[in-house]
Amino acid sequence: MTGRPTEVKKFTGYHAAAIIVAFFAVVVCVNMVMARFALSTFSGTVVDNSYVASQKYNDWLAEARTQQAHGWTVSPALRKADKATITITTAASTPLQQATMTGIAEHPIGQADPFEISFTQASSGEFHSVEKLPAGRWKLKIIITQDGKDMRVVRDIW
Structure with missing residues (x-):
């Protein structure tokens, strides 16, 4: 062994900027992938007009019971x-x-x-x-x- 001390690298502003940019790049990529999966599997629309759907709800339940009675x-x-x-x-x-x-x-x-x-x-x-x-x-x-x-x-x- 030689008696030379090892050189310690300094943490600079460039390192901090690179870490921050990499972090947000990962977040944006994950969000884009998740949005793609969400849009390809479900449109998000359950009913076009929730008020009209609420007015017909009891009729839909009665129709479902009638259909269930068919067996x-x-x-x-x-x-x-x-x-x-x-x-x-x-x-x-x-x-x-x-x-x-x-x-x-x-x-x-x-x-x-x-x-x-x-x-x-x-x-x-x-x-x-x-x-x-x-x-x-x-x-x-x-x-x-x-x-x-x-x-x-x-x-x-x-």
């Missing part, structure tokens, strides 16, 4: 060969027969215009969309009708 169970929407597939079963766990199903496909954040979608029933009781769904996430607002009873459901499909 129908609607499966999640699946994508098979670019088409939506949905299964509806009765309270007896049998496929719902002699029913019609129509709906509207909407992009959750409005990147594409909504379009009507119709379904045909297969012998297995599954309902398959006639129209193909473009790639991506879609919200299906569906109306199921059988013997004067109807049910409205919303299903997401990826």
Whole structure:
């Protein structure tokens, strides 16, 4: 060992400025990534007019009880060969027969215009969309009708 003392580097204003700039650069990047994720998954709009929605709330609850009394169970929407597939079963766990199903496909954040979608029933009781769904996430607002009873459901499909 030589007896030379080691040189200590000084903390200067340039170091402080670099640390502050790096800190805020990380914060801005994280915020941009989080904003991108937020906008790509949820539009932020639950209802267009909350006052009107509050006036209809009790009617919506009564309609939901009526639909629940049908005893129908609607499966999640699946994508098979670019088409939506949905299964509806009765309270007896049998496929719902002699029913019609129509709906509207909407992009959750409005990147594409909504379009009507119709379904045909297969012998297995599954309902398959006639129209193909473009790639991506879609919200299906569906109306199921059988013997004067109807049910409205919303299903997401990826």
